[in-house]
Amino acid sequence: MMLLALISILPVCLCVDLVYYVQERKSPRTYVGDIAADTHSMDNLQLKDHKMITFSHLKQGTSGTSQFFRVSKETGKIYTTQTIDAESLCSRNVECFEMMDVAVRKGTSFIKLLEIKIIIQDVNDHQPEFLQKQVHIEFEEDVVKGTKVLIPNAIDKDVGMLNSKITYQLKKIIKEPFSLFVSKSVDGTSQLAINLEERLDRETKDSYKIQVIAKDGGSPSKQSILDVHILVTDVNDNFPVFSQNVYNVSIYSDYDPKEPVVILTATDLDLGKNGEIVYQLSTKTKQLAQTHFKINEKTGQIFLQKKFESGQKSTYTLYVKATDKGDLPLSSLAIVVVNVINQQNNIPKIEVNYVFSSSEDVTSISEDIEVSSFIAYVKVTDHDVGQNGEIHCDLHHDKFQLQRLGPKKYKVTVKNQLDRETEDHHDIIINCQDKGSPPLHSEKKFSVQVTDVNDVQPQFPKETFKFLMYENQESKHHVGSINATDPDLGPGGKLTYSLITHSKHFLPFKITDYGFISTTTSLDHELQKVYKFQVIVQDNGIPPLNNTVNIIVEVRDKNDNAPYFIFPSINPFTMDIVYYPHHTNNVTVLKASDIDSRENAFLRYDITAGNEKQLFTINHYTGLLSFTRVLNQQDSGTYELEFLVKDSGSPVQSAKTVIFLTLTVSNKTSEMLNAVHIKTEDKIHLNLVVIITLASVTLSVIITASLSICILRCCHRRRSTPHIGGGNPTERCVSEQRHLMCPSYQGNTWIDVMSSKGSDPDGDRNFHLEDSRRGSPQGHEFDNRQRGTMSALKPHSSNEMPQQIIIREVSQSPCSERYKKNTMISPDYSIWRPTRSPHPDNGHNWKEADRDHCHREDLPGM
Template identity: 60%
Template sequence: MDFKLFPYQRRTINTMFMTMCLLASVLHRCQCADLIYYVEEGKSPSTLVGDIAADSHLMDTVPIHERQLITFSQLTGSSQLFRVSQTEGKLFTTQILDAESLCIYNTECFMMVDVAVQQQESFMKVLEVKVVIQDVNDHQPEFPDKRVSIQFEENDALGTKISIPNAKDKDISVFNSLITYQLEKNSNEPFALSVSKSVDGTSDLSITLKERLDREVEDSYLIQVIAKDGGSPPKQSILDIQISVIDVNDNPPIFSQKVYNISLYSEHNTITPVAILSASDLDSGRNGKFSYQFSSKTSATARDLFQLNKESGEIFRREKLNLEQEMAYKLYVKATDQGSPPLSSRAMVLVNVINQQNNAPTIDVNFVSAFTENTATISEDIKVGSFIAFVKVTDHDVGQNGEVSCELHHDKFQLQNLGTKKYKVIVKNAVDRESSDHYDITINCADKGFPPLHCENKITIKVMDVNDVKPQFSKEVFKFQINENQKSKISVGTINATDPDSGAGGKLTYSLLTSMKQFLPFQIRDGGLVSTIMSLDHEFQDIYRFKVFVKDNGIPSLNNTVNVIVEIKDENDNAPYFTFPSVNPFTLDVVYYPHHTKNITQIKASDSDSRENAFLKYEIARGNDKQLFAINHYTGLLSFNRILNQQDAGSYDLEFVVKDSGNPVLSARTSIFITLSVSNKTSEMLNIVRIQSDDKINLNLAVVIVLVAVSLSVIITASMSVGILRCNDQRSSAHRDGTNSSDRYVREQRHLMCPSYPTTSCSEITTMMTEQEKARNLSLSRRDSAPGHDFSNQQKSSVCKLKPQNSIDMAHQV
């Protein structure tokens, strides 16, 4: 069934719509927004609402290659009915929207969404997006009852009206809730439908009598009223009306005015009425008595703030006004008489609150990255100037009482003004988690009233760790000592390293650095404990030098190295051994020349240990009953202890012992069988004891050898000149003497060539070199006296005479 609006209905609708728009502009604050989108209610979740990135045109200000760095973040405190994609900047719904549950009738249904736009960590802008939720015609008009009964008196005049209940539509938009009515009746029934609009937008319905009634002809009628909304497609409902012909109450109460406009100071008391409503009813008796009550269109907030006296029509303030967003309130009052059926009319009371209070401002902080309600998280490597939080300040006071300024005093963070009562918190200076893992900051705001009122909001900024500190060692070089010959897996020492980073960035892993040619008998654990993997031998290697590498498990991983020295301490695990004599027993023939013979030979031994464990002492253990021989305890030099005579000649079986200085003391023994001959000759005797070092040539010895070589070269040159002049006279004798001397020297070298002992003193070496030099000079003199003598024969002269049975002739070569 099609419905058409009559001209008077169109005029009424237009007038009502303009009135409501005007009231909305007066009663509601302007919701300024950067972007406005529209979405119908009832849409499924994840419905696209709008493209913020494209519509805000922020991308146009950024180079194309940097647009992918722009992110969009919905700030906490925004409506949770929507979500913003971080990279694309598109706005979607999160659930099915129901305009009727979110908004009230005849108001623009919208939600505000705050979106922070950043380029990497740099703040660009906070966009305030307004999303208008469009009402859908999802509710049909509904009458309170499906059937009502009314009564007409049979003597009622033409035009008599009886009120019937109107229909209500739960939709909140004007057109979806706009109801038109039509009477469905038989053509001969004397009734018409009368529709009039009230100030709250609802319709007052009544059945009008068009013709006189005759109860004797017809005492009851059944007609229908169809209510249809203005949606597309429209929805409708039907009210059955049972009409009885009797006398009825046909005059509703009438207010003195349709709209009451009242101004109210915020300090108005609760005793004095805010307003007094006045209504009258032309009926008499019960039909003329009426009462006042708030209609269903009055908001719950207004009901909480104001109370209405049902009998007198006085309106009082309930309690002190809690001024928030609204500074004006609408009260819809209905006057209903006691007739049957009751008649009613409505009036609207506009209460405008004049604020004379000076209330403290309130602070609302929305974080980009929230941890808890008053805690935000930032990364340790966050850049200076990065956006952290969006701050809104609210103060509804009038004049200077509502002017607010805010401050933030902190060395790491700064508050920047974004406009009227809007701020952002940014990073002022770089943060370091190792110095402080959180910061407590306070935002202070004050209005300009007298006296000024303050408020503060304390928030915490938690710093998340970044792996920016490499491990540090407690020492530049770690030195350890360990005894040799211990079992494997013995602890050597601990490498101490620390890393102040947290989490994986502070967890350390240790390893040993070795080259391809180096073998290390050690291992290291994660705690830095160095231990052996085998038994160590000081004699094999006494010192190990290597590096320890430590790294953390952060991303990226940081590392460090340190030098380590491990000294293997010697134990007395090697007994000394003789290097001369090399056989046991050893046979030696010695010829003693009185007053010129002292040194015999040098006993030598070695020890693989080091330090005190290799410090040797020599002793004659057996065979020296006559105290004929003496030995230097430290050099092993064997010599005569006194002047000998013919009675001392004979054989001597000497046993020698060498001991180290370790604990316990280790020793070795050897024997020398000496056949001693005592000569009566008193010629000068040269005794050469050659002492050489096992490892190196003593510097003093080298200097002496050079000086001797230079002296010998001069002597040889002079001797050759003299020898040429005397060669004819002395060739035979000199040749014979030279031959004997050379043979003797060769035999002596076979027994006297022994390794040097490291503990031989410098004075002893100098004494022996002096005797050696004398022997060589004497040999050169004898060679010079023999014509034609070869220069190489000077190497063959010696003090000791070697015999095939290892004997030494101590005769002095003249």
């Protein structure tokens, strides 16, 4: 049963806060007491918020209570750490206890330092033991009644008052003339003797056998037996006696070793050897005392044999034994207490006990420790008296400070916030100085190692990483690497990289844990030129910290695509040109495209064949095809022109196309429909009306005649020239868009006036055919599907703007009565004509022989 005593309320000892009891021989982890519960009732300490209270056992090197007891940091309960043997720890008949210092903190704030006394209760685990199982004693036959012969006493190794208290009994046969005599010595032990109660007659009986029983006062009691064999002879029956049982002397610390400290005297009533006395220091005297003092065996003088050192014990206890020289020597003990008065001024001794884990003079604390946290307990020892023993200590450091707890007691606390990344090691020096004359000082050095926490986010050297690579590289091609830094240690400084991806967008990249970016597929500049995404970097600390960075990957173009012609879109392509003098020399514009970029898409046009007369020229960069001079009738004819377009990449890519151009040179100026401006007056002059009428009739006759001649010539030429693709040219039909059937008009000739409808992306004008009902055959009109959209050349001036096209019927289509074959001649000499197409009828249910699609031979820019 544990017994708790609140010593702080007892007036007899104000230096101890709590006292607990624990029995020896208990197994480790035996509960001793509850500091938290007991301190709650103390007047000077109220721990209301007990959840924030922690208890720290301040250990003192390798000695002290650290090897026997431990304190729970959270609960404040004390437990044993090992089995305690009171006999090996304490002396007999002396209170057996250990002291321990416990620091009480609330959070990181220090509250109080408790001094706790733990009394170790002895268990009756030893029985009284005689040094011998049997002894032989002698009585002289002529000795008188009351003569005593000493026998060995029993020794009980227990240290408890009751457990070590021995009582003796004599077991004998009735009428045997002996009794047991017991006397107590000053050290608490008993001296035994066999007492003669009657005179002996050796001739009647010369020997006896009796037993002495020794019992201790424990519960249950234990005992042992000594067999005593008595011979009737003479014996030494007197003990040496000291003049006093206890000697108390005081000396100065600088006492002269030649002078005796004290002289002991003892007397023995025995004669001869039985009365001669020898003085010795008993084995009960501690080793420290035996090193400082010695005794003269004959005279009993005690001398100082070693000077006292600073900080040593000021009181020494010596046990002196006086023994006679009898055959059975008798002895007695006296106690000598020597008090040493210190007159020296000794250097203060500093002892540091660390709250956190430590090794030698190095303690480790975390960098996130709060300011004012308690990290070490400092105790200063100076046994000097007066001002020589008054101590003042200080500590100068920008991160730590020294706070006073009491006389010669301090604590080291955190003064300012720590940062391991700035400084991970701090050297601390504590200086202590007394007030003696001259003052003496000492210092204690120890180090604080700051351990790391994951408190720094990974950092990139810049916000955006840009990488360049060429398209068409193989997968797993290295793009580049990124790097982030994290000054944290261990897992907190180990970084892992990953891509931030979205399910809606495929990202053809991957990244390793070390920041190396590579492709997962081959990249195509034409598919995507720039990739923008983010990478997240995360450390492995607890909790993990992360950061993101922007990544831009620009895919550089390679010349992996050949240019292709947009106009003409068919190879070979056929054009009929009617040339009129005094008009623009521009024929058409060839257009090509290249899906590559930059110089790989910078195109150049050339005429590579068919221009032996040097009649044509082409702008190398715009594709404008023009006549090189004014034409005459001898220039008419068919030209097979081969064109080459090539890019500026490396290696150069190119494409070719062929245009079959039929050139007709007219010797007449093309008719123009001049707009008549009517003067807005109330009256019209009669002459003006006549002039306008005559001009209109004349112009109509000229236009009708010109159209008839052109149609007849065109029909003759078409019948005489076979189709290049091998088909009948009369089987071709005309439409303004692909895959449209020709209308079955029966009229011969009509004129459409062109009107501007905006501009195309290239800056050229778009012209739409507008139906002029005058001259429309049988009153039919073009619908929107039959109005071709033609892109004319951008005129050099407003005077060169084309104003009309001429459409003439060539012939009835022999392929089917439903179709008409027409040739549409534009002012820039491009025409619309039917072309045999390999495409299917797309649901129009044409016959195999009539599967001719309408195809427009497009104008420049279409």
